[in-house]
Amino acid sequence: MAFRSSIAAALGKSAHWAGETFMHRSPGNLPGVLAMKAAPLVLCDLAKKVDTVVVVSGTNGKTTTTNLVADCLAKAGRPLHCNRDGNNLESGVVTALLVRPEMQHAQGCQEQPVACFECDELYTKYVLPRVKPRFFMLLNLFRDQLDRVGEIDNVQQTIARALEATPDTVFLYNGDDPLCASIADRIPNESMAFGIACDMKLDGDRISDSRFCQKCGAALEYEYVHYGQLGAYRCPECGWRRPELSFAAEHVRMEEDGLVFDIDGHEVRTGQMGTYMIYNTLAAYAASKVSGLVEFDQFEQAVEAYRPTNGRLxxxxxxxxxxxxxxxxxxxxxxxxxxxxxxxxxxxxxxxxxxxxxxxxxxxxxxxxxxxxxxxxxxxxxxxxxxxxxxxxxxxxxxxxxxxxxxxxxxxxxxxxxxxxxxxxxxxxxxxxxxxxxxxxxxxxxxx
CATH class of the missing domain: 3.90.190.20 (Mur ligase, C-terminal domain)
Structure with a gap:
């Protein structure tokens, strides 16, 4: 690590220690903010020490999905870095790399730590080129904080440029969302889609974001809609349609303990209500599978043990x-x-x-x-x-x-x-x- 980055890291670690010691709670982004003041590109040096498996982004579900993915990766037995509290700006990722990695199943382990990070959509332009993750996961895109973020096309452009700057990163995205799928069509990166491959018989939202073709602008036709603009879509004018799903949840049903779905011959019990938990759990499955580090039984154990602790559900x-x-x-x-x-x-x-x-x-x-x-x-x-x-x-x-x-x-x-x-x-x-x-x-x- 460069000398300036070493000084910055020491400063950030000291701020984290002081926050936990005297404030008796997580200092949030502050350690990363201070480290970046001392060395603006400290994230580049810190990221070289870990195997960043995936960076997770999207409008809704980032924190829950990131924590699920982290729980799955932890089962692999290697030290783990993750910004579990949802501090998803560049400074939050720096902070996560400054603190001691989770060692739940890795006492005495000398293997390279793995990492998964949550990232704000607009901060992907900073985080992806500096972290260079193996996979970038996009969960969905909806109108959100328009006074800060702007319209969705601005977010799409930001993410596409971030991926173009990291050509070796594989784009793992929600194929049910036409706003995510259109990004895959405009970048050179390898892409893989996940989605729900069955009609859940849900009433479509009466108010939703764009259901228009991202190629020609015509109104999309849907075989079924899960919520918002998410579902099985096709453009009647130019033929653009939902991509082939590399990871498809099938036979989704509601049981007493929550939603259940099948994938790759396995039954997955989410233990939670809400259609978006199908997507969050499916995304965690996809990340686990492509990581090459997590077996299905380990994924299953992580999902069954997951209990929200950050106010989400x-x-x-x-x-x-x-x-x-x-x-x-x-x-x-x-x-x-x-x-x-x-x-x-x-x-x-x-x-x-x-x-x-x-x-x-x-x-x-x-x-x-x-x-x-x-x-x-x-x-x-x-x-x-x-x-x-x-x-x-x-x-x-x-x-x-x-x-x-x-x-x-x-x-x-x-x-x-x-x-x-x-x-x-x-x-x-x-x-x-x-x-x-x-x-x-x-x-x-x-x-x-």
């Missing part, structure tokens, strides 16, 4: 009360949460939305969410919180839903009772962490 038990939290930061994410609540027969909803820089200041996307479907729930109790609580309250009013403003999760629990059933807390980026910490503290009190 996380369940808290507080005596006789149950609270599920989840992240939603764009219309598609909220619409999937709407579907989960309807499928599970939920009656208590709490939506927390902020407008910090990480969230995006423009909240006009509230009006693209299909809240009207919740208005059909009898006995619904709805609450809103966060800095944009009033805006969300107005949106729900126009959907025919009366919502009260609350300060936190404890306020929601005080205004409801056990007989109302599970409480669904849905929050965006900056609203979710404090809610998670609050519920974790409450759960600890009940356990003690």
């Amino acid at each position: 996380q369940t808290f038990t507080l005596g006789d009360r149950s609270v599920m939290t989840n992240l939603a930061k764009n219309p598609t994410g909220f619409n999937q949460n709407i579907r989960i609540v309807l499928n599970e027969g939920g009656h208590v909803l709490a939506l927390f939305v902020n407008d910090e820089e990480a969230d995006g200041i423009d909240v006009s996307w509230f009006w693209d969410i299909d809240f009207e479907r919740w208005s059909e729930i009898e006995g619904l109790k709805a609450f809103v919180g966060g800095s944009r609580a009033n805006d969300m309250q107005v949106r729900l009013k126009y959907a025919g839903i009366k919502a009260d403003i609350v300060k936190n999760a404890a306020d929601v629990l005080e205004r409801t009772e056990a007989g109302d059933g599970k409480v669904y807390v849905i929050a965006n980026y900056t609203a979710l962490p404090p809610l998670r910490r609050e519920l974790e503290a409450m759960q600890k009190e009940w356990e003690n």
Whole structure:
């Protein structure tokens, strides 16, 4: 490692130690930020020491999928680096490489560490050329934080250029998403698609992103739609269609413990609800398979043991009360949460939305969410919180839903009772962490 990078790494490691020692929590991106101040290209030197198997990106599902992939790779028995907390800018990847690798099954192992990283879509232009992963995985593309990111074509162009700058990286993408598939058509990289190869008999979202041909602009025809613009599509004008799937989930069905699908002659039990968990688990399977490091039984063990701990689909038990939290930061994410609540027969909803820089200041996307479907729930109790609580309250009013403003999760629990059933807390980026910490503290009190 270059001398300047060595100094930068030492500075970053010191910041990480100080954060954990004195703040008693993860310092987030700070160690990476400080290291990059001292050596802007420190990531290049740090990445040379590891075998970066995959970098994961996409609008929704990055953190969950990255953690699933990391759990699978950990089964291979080699030291592992991963930005599990969702710090997905370049500084977050640097931080993950500065800390000691996970050694769950690798005590005394002298093999080269493996790595998988989550990456913000726009930061792929920095991370991919410097990390040079074996695989780059793209989960989906939806409109998200338009005031920061811009329209989807800007994101597509950024990712395509990042892949062109790393020609040896294989592009592993969601073939059910025409917005992802069009990137594969414009880059020289080897590409492999994954997707759901059966009709799940779902009602298509009444509000969705682009369902137009990425070649000629004509309206796409769908054999079936899973959600948003994801499904089996074909252009009636130019013939462009969903690519052949290298990894195809088949015979998807709902069972008591969650969604189940078949692939390559194996049954995979996700243990979770929500169509997007099929995609997240399928993506983890694809990454495990192409890595050459993970056997199916190891993948299966990792998926069965996976329990969300970062607020995404996380369940808290507080005596006789149950609270599920989840992240939603764009219309598609909220619409999937709407579907989960309807499928599970939920009656208590709490939506927390902020407008910090990480969230995006423009909240006009509230009006693209299909809240009207919740208005059909009898006995619904709805609450809103966060800095944009009033805006969300107005949106729900126009959907025919009366919502009260609350300060936190404890306020929601005080205004409801056990007989109302599970409480669904849905929050965006900056609203979710404090809610998670609050519920974790409450759960600890009940356990003690």
